[in-house]
Amino acid sequence: MENWIKDKGHPWIISGPCSAESPEQLEQTCLQLAEGGIRTLRAGVWKPRTRPHQFEGVGAIALEWIKEIKTAHPSLSFAVEVATPEHVERCLKAGIDILWIGARTTVNPFNVQELADVLKGVNIPVLVKNPVNPDLALWMGAIERIMHAGITQIGAIHRGFSSFQKSKYRNMPLWQIPLELKTLHPSLPLICDPSHIAGKRALLQEIAQRAMDMNYDGLMIESHIHPESALSDAEQQLTPKALLSLLANLSIRSASSSNPLFINKLEELRHQIDQADREILEALASRMALVEQLGEYKKENNVAVFQIERWNEVFHSRPEWGKALRLSPDFVEELYKIIHTESIKIQTEVSQQNPSR
Numbered sequence: 001m002e003n004w005i006k007d008k009g010h011p012w013i014i015s016g017p018c019s020a021e022s023p024e025q026l027e028q029t030c031l032q033l034a035e036g037g038i039r040t041l042r043a044g045v046w047k048p049r050t051r052p053h054q055f056e057g058v059g060a061i062a063l064e065w066i067k068e069i070k071t072a073h074p075s076l077s078f079a080v081e082v083a084t085p086e087h088v089e090r091c092l093k094a095g096i097d098i099l100w101i102g103a104r105t106t107v108n109p110f111n112v113q114e115l116a117d118v119l120k121g122v123n124i125p126v127l128v129k130n131p132v133n134p135d136l137a138l139w140m141g142a143i144e145r146i147m148h149a150g151i152t153q154i155g156a157i158h159r160g161f162s163s164f165q166k167s168k169y170r171n172m173p174l175w176q177i178p179l180e181l182k183t184l185h186p187s188l189p190l191i192c193d194p195s196h197i198a199g200k201r202a203l204l205q206e207i208a209q210r211a212m213d214m215n216y217d218g219l220m221i222e223s224h225i226h227p228e229s230a231l232s233d234a235e236q237q238l239t240p241k242a243l244l245s246l247l248a249n250l251s252i253r254s255a256s257s258s259n260p261l262f263i264n265k266l267e268e269l270r271h272q273i274d275q276a277d278r279e280i281l282e283a284l285a286s287r288m289a290l291v292e293q294l295g296e297y298k299k300e301n302n303v304a305v306f307q308i309e310r311w312n313e314v315f316h317s318r319p320e321w322g323k324a325l326r327l328s329p330d331f332v333e334e335l336y337k338i339i340h341t342e343s344i345k346i347q348t349e350v351s352q353q354n355p356s357r
C-alpha cells in the first residue's frame with residue numbers, strides 16, 4: 001500500500017465538531033474552518049457514549065445537514081464515524097467522503113468484520129482508531145479486516161488508551177504503540193487525535209506538536225463554534241479560531257533533510273551512538289555473566305534465586321545513581337525491571353540445569 005495522503009509536506013488536518021448538534025452549529029463551525037483553509041471536516045452523527053441517557057448524537061438527520069454544506073461548498077469533504085453496517089450504508093448514500101471506525105468498535109472483531117463486509121466493493125477512505133485497550137494486534141486486526149474488504153485508502157488514528165492509572169490525559173498516549181504500528185506498516189498513514197488523548201483544551205498544543213515531532217501524517221482535532229456549550233466533549237473542543245492558531249503555532253518537521261551539513265553531523269552522531277550502544281551491550285553482557293556465576297553459586301548452596309531485600313536495594317539505588325547522570329528515574333526503574341526479569345530467568349535456567357535434587 002502506498003501512503004495515499006496527498007500533501008506530504010503538511011499534515012492532513014481533519015476538524016469539526018465532536019457531534020453535529022444543529023444545522024447552524026455545524027455550518028458555522030465548518031465554514032469558519034474552511035475560511036482558515038481546512039478542507040476535511042469531521043462531524044459525529046451517532047455517538048457511542050459510556051452511560052445511557054447522555055447525548056447520543058442527532059442521528060441520520062445530520063447527514064442531510066452535511067449534504068447541504070457539501071452542495072454549497074463542493075471543495076469540502078466530510079468524515080463521519082460508523083459503528084454498524086446501517087451507518088455505513090446511510091453515509092454512502094449521503095455521499096460522505098471518509099469513514100472512520102471508533103475505538104469502541106475497533107475492540108470488537110465481529111463488529112469490524114460486519115463493517116468490512118458491507119464495505120466490500122466500495123471505494124472510500126477508511127480511518128481506524130486504536131482500540132480503547134493498548135492492544136496493537138487488535139488494532140492491526142481491524143486494519144487488516146478493512147484491507148481484506150478491498151479498501152485501499154486506509155489510515156490509523158491514534159486517540160490514546162483507557163487506563164485505571166491516574167494521569168493528566170483522558171486517554172494515555174502510549175506513543176510506543178502507534179510507532180510500532182508505523183514500523184510494521186511504514187506506508188500506513190498515521191493520524192493523531194489530540195482531542196481524545198488530552199480530554200482538555202490546555203493539552204492539545206503539546207500533544208499535536210509531539211505528533212508532528214514524530215512525523216505523523218495528520219491531526220484530527222475537534223472544534224465547535226461554542227465549545228463551552230457543546231453537547232459532548234465540551235472541555236476538549238476548540239473554537240475554529242483557536243484551532244487555526246494552534247495549527248499556526250505548530251513546528252512542522254520534515255522526515256529528513258538533504259542539507260549536507262545536517263547529513264554529516266547526523267552521521268557523526270549516529271556513529272557515536274553505535275559506539276555507545278556497543279558499550280551498553282558489553283556492560284549488560286558482563287552483568288549477566290556475573291548473574292550466571294551468582295546463579296551457579298546459589299544452586300551449589302541451595303539458595304533461592306529471588307532475593308527481595310537485595311532487589312529492593314538495587315531497584316531504589318539505581319534511579320538515584322541515574323539521577324546524578326541526568327537520566328530520568330522512571331526510565332531507570334523501567335530498565336531495571338527488565339534487567340531483573342532477565343537476571344531471574346538466567347538464574348532459573350542455571351538452577352534447572354541437571355538438577356541435582
Ligand SMILES: O=C(O)C(=O)C[C@]1(C(=O)O)C=C[C@@H](O)C=C1
Nearest residue numbers: 305306307308310311314340343
Ligand atoms: O543479588 C542477587 O542475589 C541476585 O540474584 C542479583 C539480582 C540482580 O540482578 O541484581 C537478581 C535477582 C535477585 O532478586 C536480586 C538481585
